[in-house]
Structure formats: C-alpha cells, structure tokens
Amino acid sequence: MDILVSILREAIAPTTAAFALAAIGLNFHFGMTGLLNMGQAGFMLLGMYGYAITAREGGPIWLGVLVAIALAVVFAVVLGWPTLKLRGDYLAIVTIAAAEMIRYVGRSQNLNSLTGASTGIRGNEFKGSFEMLSPFPDRMVEFGPIALHGSQSTSWWLALVGWSLVGLMVLLFWRLSRSPWGRVLKGVREDEDAVRSLGKNVYSYKMQALVIGGAIGALAGIVWALGASVQPDSMGRPTTFWIWTLLLLGGAATVFGPVLGSILFWCALVFVKGVASAVIPDTVLNTQQLEPFSLTLVGVTLMCLVIFRPQGILGDKKELAFHD
C-alpha cells in the first residue's frame, strides 16, 4: 500500500512534470526533426539560472521566465548556427560538450556571486515570489492518500503549474505536428536533400526546431528548480540521457509519448526501490546500495524495451519498421 502511494506521489510530482517537459522539447528536436540534441540538460540549466537569478535579484516572475527562454534561444542559435549545416552527428557532439560547458561555467568559483558556484542557488533565495502566488493553504494538504505542502517546493501549487505547462506543451506539439510546418520538419527528418529539392529552406527549419525545443527545455528547468534548487551538477549528462530514455520509452514523434514515458520511468524507479527494500534484507543490500541497484534494474528493463519494442510504447510500428 505504501508503495502504491509513493508511486502515485511520484506520478504527479513536479520533477516528473519537469522531465516530461524536457522530453517534449527533445521530441521537437529528435522525434519531429531528427536532430540529435545530446545537451537538453544544458538548456534546462540555462533556464534554471535565468529564472533563479532574475527572481533572486527581485525581478518579477514573467521576467524570469522570459530571461530563461531568451537564454535558451540564444544558446540554440549559437549551437545551431555552425552545426546545422553539417551532418547530424556534429550537432550531437557540439551539444553534449556545450551543455557540459554551461555546467562547468556555472559551477566555477569566479561566478560565485552570480551562480553560487558548485553549491548553486538555494531554493529560498528565488522561490518566494512564485510560492506567494499559491492559491493553496500554506501547510500540508491531503488529497486522498497524498500529502503535499500547499505552496512550498514540491507542492500542490507547483504540481498544478508544472502539469498545466505539460498540458500546454502537449497541445503545442499536437497542433504543430499536424500542421504544414510540422510536415516540413518530418520531411527534414526523413531526407534533407529531398526537402531542399522541393524548395524548403532546411537550415531555417532545423534552427526553428532547435530553438523551440530548447525553449521548452528551459521551462522544464524552471519547474525543476522551483521544486528543488539550482544545482549545476543535477543537470549533468545523466539527466540528458534520462530524458532520451523516457522519450524513447514513451515513443518518439508521438504526442503523449514523452508524458507517459516520464511518468512510467519515475514510477518504475520508485516501484523497484520499494519492492527491493521490502524483499531484499538489509544485510545483502543496504539503503545506499539500493538506489544504484534500482537504476540498474530499470536500465535493463529499458534495454529490453528498446530491443523488443523499438518504437516505444505509443509509437507506430510501421513508422519505424520501414526505416531504411
């Protein structure tokens, strides 16, 4: 019963929403356009810094969001400008390195006064203005079996905002993927030269996809930061790989794939941890060893999934089977 409650709690958690958002952004890159962005965590981290620093300095929420998005857009343009003219793998190399650069610059001692270096920015320095807007009471609130704080950190308020954003972005993806704009992007994913020969400016479309996916990544970063704090090391390479994993798990190029993938991924992790701690005695695996063990198990499950259902849970078998 306890496991069920913690799974349910994980399913609605703001972090799950944040990952779903990041994966929707990546879905614009990879699912729709075929861009190999290996640095989605970098976009998230930029979003975090952009929002948290603006809010800490007393800027209003809308300005924080705007700064976060603007940073992501600039980052996308700077990365895309030289690489989108080249073959796909170059973007992968550049994005993975650039995301790490953001992290290293963020945690460098020289920027201590701005980014807080490796300790990052503590939650209470920037969350205040957002938490003040909470319509929920300022205490623990129970809805059914789940108890969350009304307004602070991982709160009902943040869950509401986070999942509303997810809903909005799902809608955005749905609308755009079924528009002529989305059709051009899918064409680019299939064969750039063919799309060029039909009179479309492929470079510009790839840039648009990179920018919009990156901006959504920045929003994901804000949601994450509001639930925890700004911690450069929480946005390292593993974060990017998790986003990729849950996107492929749910089904790339599908509308709900990233959302389903995110929920399943984090719930599975909680489930495995819960079962393992109940079944396996402490002498075999202690609490510290449980975490990596669960991750390993989830990883193996995902490998099986990718092998036996390569299109993801919601993906169209045909769409992938014909890939030559």
Place this chain on the structure above:
Amino acid sequence: MTDDVFAQVPREPGAPKPDPIVIADKVHRHFGGLTAVDVDHFEVQRGAITALIGPNGAGKSTFFNLLTGFDKPQRGDWLFNGHSLKGVSPAKVARAGKVRTFQLTKALSRMTVIENMRLGASDQSGENFFVAFVPALWKAREEEITAKAHVLLKRFKLYEKKDEFAGSLSGGQRKLLEMARALMSDPEMVMLDEPMAGVNPALTESLLDHIVKLKNEGVTVLFVEHDMHMVRRISDWVVVMAQGQIIAEGPPDSVMLNPQVQEAYLGAHMDEDLSEPAAVDEIKKEASE
C-alpha cells in the same frame, strides 16, 4: 513539331537553341586534381525533352548537381529564364521553377504518400511557424493542395496507396512518387536524374508516357539516363558528355553516329563492358547501316 525547333540548331557541342530556358557558361568543378565538369557552353531548349548521356564518370550527375545548386562550381555562371542561379541555394532554385529528382530515390519513407505529395506544394503559408498555429489561415490552401495531389496520384496510379507509408512502395513506385511530388509545385522545368534506374520493366512504359505527357503540358525536361532505349524513345535532343566536357549534341537518331561519341563510349567500354552492352550493339549496328 519539336523537330522543327531543332531544325536550325547546329549539331555541335554547345549549340545555341532558339529559345533556351537554361544557359550555362564556363562551368568548372574539380575535386582535388580531378576535373569532374568543365562545360564551356550549354543550352537547354524550352519545352523540349533533352537527354544528357555519357559513359560512367562523364560528370553528368555532378553537372546536374551544379545546375540545381546542390553543388558549387569553382568557376562559371548559369542562367535559368534569364536569371543567374550562381550561388543560389537548392531550395531557391526549386522555388524559381526548376525541380529535380534523384538517382537514388528520396521518397520520405516514414511519411504517407499523400504527405509526401503535400510537401511538394508551394505557397502553403502554414509552413510558417506562427501561421501554423491558426489552421483557419492554411486549411483552405491545404484542401487545394490535397485535391491537386489526388489528381496527380491518380495520373501516376498511386491513388490507392495514398495513405500508406512511402517506405512500403516498390522501387518503381517510389520513382513515380518522386516525380509526382516534383510536379506539385507546377515547375517550369524538371530535371530527372536516372529516372529508369531500378525500375521494374513493367513500369518503364508508364514512366516514359508520363515524361512525354509533361512535355505536352509545356514542361521542359532534362534527364540523365543510361538506358539508350529510353533516350531514343522520348528525347528530342541529346547532349553527350565525356570526361567532364560536352563532346557532341544532336537529335537522338544521329548523335550516336558521331565518331567522338562512339570513341567515348567504346573507349569506356573496353574497361567495363557490362554496363551498356545493348547500347554498344546499337552503336555498332547503326555505324554499319
């Protein structure tokens, strides 16, 4: 009828045409030390079917890529409808009304046949990011496009396949789809890179008919081809390339009699005899007549 157009055209490389749609001058492309294309002068007659032939490695495909903006030459200039296309991107070349297909078919496999067709259309404002949000702004045009795609698909006998993924089509059907897709934007000129390569013989006839029909509708066709049968059947004018240069031009019946052409072909065939045995036979036969 088109024979008349070419009546006064001299049978020589770089011959001027009465009404050229494409004019290329001193186009030079080399890769390292290898000269791939070195064309002094080249004109394509409007409204005719021109074949570009030559032995393997003659530079036909490279020349094709240069004319469509997919590759950039070291020197040279070329005009389309009187406007220079030098340094113009492939997308803009297509928008100017010169659409190409590829030797290795580029059907967009994981898109349906109808989506492939719609992508070929021009003037769809919904391809703009901001306009895409408001279907009211592009739905009407989308219906026009779809109606047009249906007509073309029926003509190319692909209508029944319209909701299938392009990847499930046969090689020949993909060629047809690519050609139909190229026609979605009503191009003035289509450039077909080996339209017969990999096409099942049963489909060859219908492909040939489609190309002739294009001409009847006023579209200029330039194609690269190895299949001499096809060249004879449908082309009005043949341009022969060898070692990057145009070595002969003329009507399909007589151009193969040109000693330079025979030398180029037979010379090439001494090394690799298997690629064009039929053509070689035909050349010999004709030479003896």
